[in-house]
Amino acid sequence: MVDRHGVRVLAEVATNPDASPALLEDLTRHRPSAQKAFHEVARHRNSTAQALLACLADKQARPTAAGHPALPPPVIAKLLSDADWQVVEAAAANPSLPLAVISDLVPQR
Numbered sequence: 001m002v003d004r005h006g007v008r009v010l011a012e013v014a015t016n017p018d019a020s021p022a023l024l025e026d027l028t029r030h031r032p033s034a035q036k037a038f039h040e041v042a043r044h045r046n047s048t049a050q051a052l053l054a055c056l057a058d059k060q061a062r063p064t065a066a067g068h069p070a071l072p073p074p075v076i077a078k079l080l081s082d083a084d085w086q087v088v089e090a091a092a093a094n095p096s097l098p099l100a101v102i103s104d105l106v107p108q109r
Contacts, residue, residue: 013037041061042068056075
């Protein structure tokens, strides 16, 4: 589909629940890119760390990518100091955020 129709179908291809991790990575590298495709890849359950890192470069996909559990824990921890509060909120709620980082954020009594 992408080879035949190009950028017009990138986002729709990314919404396919059976899209493979390799395909999702390819969609993030497609030139020209489609902004909506980054958002769909960031939401996809099969997205890889590499695909999500590409999504972080897109301002609108960044908050969604920050909350994806496949994002590497060091990246999630770094996103806790992002300038965008939505990115910070998504990173803080990410189930892959290491417990040690959470413990450091909670004030000790």
